[in-house]
Amino acid sequence: MYTIQQLATLAGTxxxxxxxxxxxxLLVAERDANGYRRYSSHDAERLQSIxxxxxxxxxxxxxxxxxxxxxxDRTRALEEQVTALRAKAAYFATLAETAESTLTSLRGGISMEDKSLFNGLSFDELKAHEAKHEPEVVERWGESEAYKTSRTRADKRSKEDWEALSQQQVDLVKPLVDLFxxxxxxxxxxxxxxxxxxxxFINDQFYDCSLDMFSGLGxxxxxxxxxTAFYDKYAPGLAVYYNDAIQHYCITQS
Structure with a gap:
């Protein structure tokens, strides 16, 4: 049997x-005579699946x-998880290669065209990625006005509109990359x-973004x-730098 701390440490959670x-x-623990949670090996297997x-x-x-x-069927579930995780790993491997190429460019190596900044992040790939994560987005923010506004605006955009927005985002990130x-x-x-x-840009193109919301985004x-992967593809560490800059901005603007 495991205590809650022992299982958390074992699972890295x-x-x-x-x-x-x-x-x-989702993972209900037994209780000992003192009311403390106790977990079995079966619970550990269930936690792995979770x-x-x-x-x-x-x-x-x-x-x-x-x-x-x-x-x-735990065997079948694991087989499906292996397949899905390998696909996800391949996706992030593409992002890593893009980040590495960008880093080489920034360090004075071979220059990259703007289009290359979006390897692994093409319109079709982004839409597929968006569809995959839509249930999670709805679960977390589906009832918010920001989500509803963003969804309404998104539904009206064409592929060309999205590509134009992507280019605008590149243009807005570039100064941050240079400064960082x-x-x-x-x-x-x-x-x-x-x-x-x-x-x-967020406020005008997606939803009314208050300072509190912008701070939360950072x-x-x-x-x-x-x-983090999205921003760090431009330069490793950019996500942290951008968040620090956002927090300073929100404090000084409030």
Missing amino acids: TTRTLRHYDAVG LLYRSLDFPLETIQALLEAEPF TTGVPVEDPRVQAAVQANHM QMYVMDERF
């Missing part, structure tokens, strides 16, 4: 996560339905002007590996 899984009925599905961005409700389906790679501090007016331009850029 947190006790807070395990308590949440217990509370929602964490593998979470790594594939499955919502908790979907994971619970899959695990409680009768009968649950030359070591300009985030408090510098040039950095803050670049941050403001990005804030206005934090997401460093907490969610997908956002």
